[in-house]
Amino acid sequence: MDRLIEDTAERIFADHVDKAALDAAESGEFPNALWQVVRDSGLHLVGSPQSGSELADLYGVLRVAGRHAVPLPLAEVLIANSLLDEAGFTTIAVDGVAPWARIADRVLTVDGELSRRFDAEPGSNLAGESRDRVVLFDTERVDLPTDLRERMALCRVALMSGCLERILAMAIDYATEREQFGRPISRFQAVQHNLAVLAGEAAAARCAYDAAVASVDSPGFVHHVAAAKARVGEAAGIAAEIAHQVHGAMGFTHEHSLHHFTRRLWAWRDEYARESLWQEMLGLRIATGGADSVWDFVVDAG
Amino acid sequence: MFTGLEFEAVGLPPEAEALRGEVREFTSKELPADYWPNADFNEGHSPDFSRKLGERGWIGMTWPKRFGGGERTFFERYVVTEELLAAGAPVSAHWIADRQSGPLLLNYGTEAQCRRYLPRIARGECYFSIGMSEPNSGSDLASVRTRAERVRDGWIVNGTKIWTTDAQRNHYIIALVRTSPPSDDRHAGLSQLLIDLYADGVTVRPIRNLAGGEDFNEVVFEDCLVPDDGVVGEPGNGWIQVTSELGYERSGPERFLSAFRVLVEFVRAVGNDPRRDEAALIGRLASHLMTLRRMSISVAGMLQQGGNPAVESALVKSLGNDFEKLVGELVRLQAPPGHPGLERCLRQTLLHAPSFTLRGGTREILRGVIARGLGLR
């Protein structure tokens, strides 16, 4: 991952994404100003052939985006731009649903259909992110890599990994500020232990993500993505639960920003297949190899 | 923004991967065809096997050549240790000496101590035990009461160590003892002594565990004379030294592979056309295992760079031990009947599971270490 790209993304998202922007996007307003900034910076082309950056950089930008809950369909835009010529705003549909299709110029399906003429009926996921139901009219077939679903799943892994880091930071900050029984709640061992578990899940997610990114273009890619999506999905559930417990009732309010992150975790762990499906796929591959190849699988894939 | 604990993205370099085949060839040659793999690094004490590993240069791999080491990287050592564990090889004889006593001597010992012990450890001939816990000092290690009093030619040691793994089979113990009376600074006045387990004044009594095995012991010191050259490092510096061992002790693959055989035998039992829920269980456990391995390799990278990854190690061990327990509990619920191999592994894992989150620092203590790393205490 190129540090410079990561720093640029961090700066832009930190400057332009706040609670008001998140609430506005959730109410259905596309964040035009933010999109303009992203385009001006060239971030929307990271990972595309003409940009000189790599796929690892693309996933890295998404990790930073996850840290800020960026209310743009960045995963879809970046992957589409890495595969097609950049012609406006292309979103990606899976199972007939695509983020921000209502304002997109093109819809690409994970099965390789591209369309400029489509209907989009607004819809949303658990986090209130746009997930529009699309009906495509004129479609053309495009050649896509066979592992596109895995690439999209890795995008969700990247977003979740960043998001987990953020809720860890929020929970630590809250625990050191909030006082009960005359001291910060971070002084209570039960709270410390919960935060230690949360930190463990965030670190595990980071490592699962790294392993998958390191395997881009290798034969083990599909397995690593399966392991990462399964493991990080599990981490998301554990970590969000603890972050809320630490925040008390305040974290259950709409006014507090914690839910922008935790609801995304709950949504993203289901998108591009929930843990159980990736576990089945991975388990089936391992079983097919047989008992005496389990270790080979773990280390070759590792 | 605080982004959590840093686990740098590192993979194994090619020179480390290159060792994998060699180790496999070695284990398939040295272990009998009907060998039933050990579940754990603590199971299987074989001086014969350890000596053969020593001949191959697979003990003390990272140490300087002049002390019998191989001047290899921590990544190379990683591959050798994980392959031995995956094969269930009998490694417990040399394990602790290789993992932490040797590195401790290298970091704090004298030239003479290094010359005297390291080459023998590296040859697979000389085995060490860890003398930290006492009847009244477990998690609160700084409260140890075993004391050493200065005499003309050394130190007279009195006190009791307990839960000392393999003390009845090993040659030496590195004991944490009090060399000056307790003061306001609880961590002051502690020292590490290297003691011959066969010396006068040392009595070793095996303690039977709930699974029927006798791996750990009580070690009693009664007016045991330890010569001056038995002091490791500076007298009074024991606390810093003992905590520096923990990065080595806690981050290795042995901290998440104790239930690995259960996974293997479960895969054998369900065959290559598993039900969906069986496949999902295999996949779930594999996703944890692959992630833990990645984390553990990342810590090997920190050791390679000369760091002291105490917090990161605590995290790997804590997640790894929880995983080891999860394997037994989940596979149990779906284990098909009529598979003696699986049954045998499951029994072994379920009976040993309580120790996973105790030995080497309890889960609660590890979480405390992590919380400190997060700046919470």
Ligand SMILES: Cc1cc2nc3c(=O)[nH]c(=O)nc-3n(C[C@H](O)[C@H](O)[C@H](O)COP(=O)(O)OP(=O)(O)OC[C@H]3O[C@@H](n4cnc5c(N)ncnc54)[C@H](O)[C@@H]3O)c2cc1C
């Ligand atoms: C199989 C096995 C092998 C071992 N081998 C060795 C060895 O070779 N050498 C050696 O020196 N030791 C060895 N040990 C000992 C091991 O290090 C201790 O068991 C461990 O440090 C815990 O000490 P304890 O058993 O006295 O439990 P205690 O410290 O009495 O703890 C009991 C319970 O209280 C909890 N607790 C204690 N303090 C706190 C606190 N501050 N906050 C929250 N909870 C707390 C603990 O987490 C635990 O759940 C071994 C143990 C086992 C099980």
